[in-house]
Amino acid sequence: MKKLNLTLAIFIFIISKSICSNTLKDSLRLTWENEEKIDSIRFNALDEYHSIYSHVMPDSVLITLDYYYDLAKRKKAIRQIYRALLRKGNIYRLQYKFEEAIKNYQEAEIYAERMNNSRLQALIHGNLGNVYLYQRKYFEAIQLYNKAKKIFIEDGDLEGEGRMLLSIGAVNSSIGNNDLALIHYQESLTIYEKAENSEHSLAILSMNVGFIHFNKESYKDAERYFNRALRLLQTKNDKFFIKDCFHSLGQIKLELNEIEAAYAYAHKSLLINQDLDTREGIIASLILLAKIDYSRNRDKAITEMEGILKQTSKSSTFEIQKEIYEFLWYGYKSQEKWRLSLKMHELFLSYSDSIKDSKNSFSVVREVVKNEYEAKLFESQLENEQEQDKLKLHQFKKIVLIIFIAILSLLALIYFTIVKDKKNTARKNLLLNEIKQLKNIGIKSLSNPNTFKLSKDKIDVYLNKALNDTDWTILLILFENPVATNKEIAEKSFLSVDGVKSSLSRMYVYFEINETKYKKVALLHKAIKASNTFEEI
DSSP: OHHHHHHHHHHHHHHHHHHHHHHHHHHHHHHHHOTTSOHHHHHHHHHHHHHHHTTTOHHHHHHHHHHHHHHHHHHTOHHHHHHHHHHHHHHHHHTTOHHHHHHHHHHHHHHHHHTTOHHHHHHHHHHHHHHHHHTTOHHHHHHHHHHHHHHHHHHTOHHHHHHHHHHHHHHHHHTTOHHHHHHHHHHHHHHHHHSSSOHHHHHHHHHHHHHHHHHTTOHHHHHHHHHHHHHHHHTTTOHHHHHHHHHHHHHHHHHTTOHHHHHHHHHHHHHHHHHHTOHHHHHHHHHHHHHHHHTTOHHHHHHHHHHHHHHOOTTSOHHHHHHHHHHHHHHHHHTTOHHHHHHHHHHHHHHHHHHHHHHHHHHHHHHHHHHHHHHHHHHHHHHHHHHHHHHHHHHHHHHHHHHHHHHHHHHHHHHHHHHHHHHHHHHHHHHHHHHHHHHHHHHHHSSSTTOOOOOHHHHHHHHTSOOOHHHHHHHHHHHHOTTOOHHHHHHHHTOOHHHHHHHHHHHHHHTTOOOSSOHHHHHHHHHHHHHOSSSOO
16 A cells, blocks of 8 residues: 555656646747747747756757747847857757757857857867767867867866866877876866866766776776766756766676666666667667676577667767677577678678777877877977066066166165265354354453353353253363264263263253254354353353
8 A cells, every 4th residue: 555655656746747847848938939028038938948958858959949040030139049059059969960060060150250259169169079079080179179278268268178178088088098088187177176067067077087997997986987977967967968877887887797787777878868869879778788688688688689780870880880790799609600600700800990990090190189289288388488488577677677776776875865964064064163253252252362161150041950060071071172972072071981972962952952963063052152141042
């Protein structure tokens, strides 16, 4: 009873989800088909439909993109025309319909050029590179990736730059440059860690690193990377890449002899490929399922592979053909069908030689790609060195400017010091001359014409306080020699140099001496004036 209730609950949930999904689709369709709605609302509805269903119902989305394109043409909305063409190209590419993809990309590029938008052109370059990667036109692919990467770097588009590094790594991985591929993957990872909303790109990066580990027969490491990718992809229900993760995990589990798990993954991959109508993916999943069945029912598996062979065509990849003939060669051999086994062996060798020849041609491409990478690396180092040279030149100019300003400042300081010294010297000489004149005037005005002396009484009256003996002694010494040093005064007054400084500082305050230099001369000048009876101070 509980099991029945659970089944019923699941059924109701699925039906409810389907009804909600249909309601949303109908709502969006009514919006974009409503001629009374403003254009932006109609285009937003089409954008939302594409965002939700492009990797779930690609054929349905292609029909809406045709409507999107026609609407944009009628409204003369160039950016929207570009967007419709780019999106159609992406879906056709993921469905392995490369001619249709290229046609849409090339038309989209015309509109990107018309808008003079380099970033939109870079998106086309990157996606065309993806088509060439699928078609094994590796050198053409890497040229487009590098071209796009340069534009993304100039525009500061971290996610775009990371995608191109990832794609360049995929080219190198496809042709056997695994070490070079890992370098690009690591560079890509560094970029993605700085960028926002890069979960999808991180998933693709994990898948590509997983492929390298699988080819190295490091199956546990490969499984870890594919599981990481699967977790990221399932958040967006990205079926085009989820099916590839399931297929790869099926291959890994088969190599690890975990048959039930391998079958589960392979079956999931087949269902999604059938849902998306990807012919090559369907055949690849069926081949994997036949390989898994071989360990459980040999004859059934051989019959399945014979059916797959009838579904293949000359357009199928060499790898698929090789897998089928290799399987049937061993299968017929186990059934002792020697004639059929020999025929399958001959076909297997034929396709193996074709693949080998193809890989030999890749050896040339590998070297070209390596040289291309080394050239780009050298170019990058050269640009870095040039930037360093520019920086050094800028720093040198800055240092020269600082030295020039310092020299000018020093010269100005010297000039102002000399001018100031001249002014101070002139002021000192002026004071000394006035002192001499005051002495002469004082001598003439006194009863004793031979001498002029300082008058302590008059000075005390002028200061309104009595000078102490130390101050008076120092003042008398200055009267005899106005330019005497503190040391000379200390020796004559039997005081310490500090005592002389203290006394002078005190008298500077008493006599209100504001001179910055030659304070002693100014002090004596005021004392002499105070001692003269004929002049007011």
